Amino acid sequence: MAMFNLMICSIQILFLRVIAAKDYCDARSCEKEQKRYLFIDVLDYEGFQSRINTFLNIVYLVRVLNQTSKRSWKLVLPPWRHIQHWDIEEEEDSYLWSDFFNLSSIGRYTPVEEFYSITNGLSNLKVDKALKVSTTFSLDTGKHNRWEERQCNHKYSDDKFRFIGLEFEAKSTSCIISYGKVSSLAPLLEKLENHVTTLLIIGSTGILHDNPDGSEYWKGRRSLRYTNKLYKISETYRQMYLQSKANEDGTRLPEIWEDEMPKKESPKGGNYICGHVRRGDFKIGRAKTLPSLSEISESLIEAAELQNTTNIYLSTDADDEELKDLREAIPKELKTFRAAESTITKGLNSGEVAIVDIIICSKARYFIGTYMSTFSKRIREEREIFGFHPNSTFNRFYRDNIEQDEFIEINRIKF
């Protein structure tokens, strides 16, 4: 019964979110238009930022396909559902990519399409073929550079897949094994494009970028701009509470990402520092490297002093008690800020508030992140795009028993 209700619910949500199927074609009309659609799976309860990591790898694969093959390939953007860290009430809601991101901006890097505008409200989806990435063999980019398609082992030969609350059925399934880079997967997919219109990759997190710190990665990353609405809300907050303005701080982006250029000089940044204080499940999963609240407050106080500011912006998933302790450890002369506590973010969902945090922290004079957090990584990337001096970006909270130089994850922008 519960299962049945869940299904009804999924179907209702799907119908609610249906968009005009402007670009959808069936197998025959697609053949005429030469359109090909790549679907990817998502792991239920994977975090928002982990899904973005996967997206950045796959969007590059589709870019290669679009450039080399005869057909026009599109990446289908799976809706945001079942996200780890989001409010439980939002559990059954699903969000579109266009709720968070500027799709025309991404589209100028690689053609993309929202899932719902392709599927037009179908509650289960038949795809022509599913390819299952086998992780039995490790990626060995040195010796070989190819992917191999094989028959799946018995236990994999199931043609039904379930994720984002939907059932996907494939007319056929095979397994692919990697000995190489993403770009060498493209020729394998091109061989299939004469027979299939819709292709589903299962295990898409196993597909890695050819060059995760090169300019091609950064192009995809730069194309991932947020919606104007979220930029505006962040800017309003910065003006009202932090007396900061993009024009004066040197943190205004060109209208389109293609016009971004390397900066000769580091921008000034807003008159505040930002700390991304990741707690939540890190307290269990990463207890060994997670600094204490008093270590965190010391770092913040020291940085504020060095940066000659009294404003500390906190981006954190700390619970109320931790937040209270953290604030009590910070002297009264220093003020702490959180957009989540402001009326400006009223009505935004968890994902939108997180993005507002990312934007505000990306424009701070100085940033301190949490080790191994993809959320901190995303903020550092934004700061690289603005051209901040790496000293103001690649900092993290330390725990005193850990070697100081041990783990700074540095990925400098390449144009």
Ligand SMILES: *[C@@H]1O[C@H](CO)[C@@H](O)[C@H](O)[C@H]1NC(C)=O
């Ligand atoms: C897709 O590839 C075609 C042919 O190479 C190219 O003209 C087009 O600009 C590409 N689209 C994107 C968004 O890269």
Ligand SMILES: *[C@@H]1O[C@H](CO)[C@@H](O)[C@H](O)[C@H]1NC(C)=O
């Ligand atoms: C997307 O960006 C373009 C400029 O690149 C802008 O004109 C457009 O309004 C943006 N759309 C949204 C939904 O933010």
Ligand SMILES: *[C@@H]1O[C@H](CO)[C@@H](O)[C@H](O)[C@H]1NC(C)=O
């Ligand atoms: C520090 O900030 C104050 C107030 O914004 C300013 O008056 C002062 O000149 C600054 N000091 C330095 C060394 O930049």
Ligand SMILES: *[C@@H]1O[C@H](CO)[C@@H](O)[C@H](O)[C@H]1NC(C)=O
């Ligand atoms: C950046 O940090 C390094 C190492 O601490 C230091 O030598 C250098 O002077 C700093 N540069 C700037 C511009 O602050």
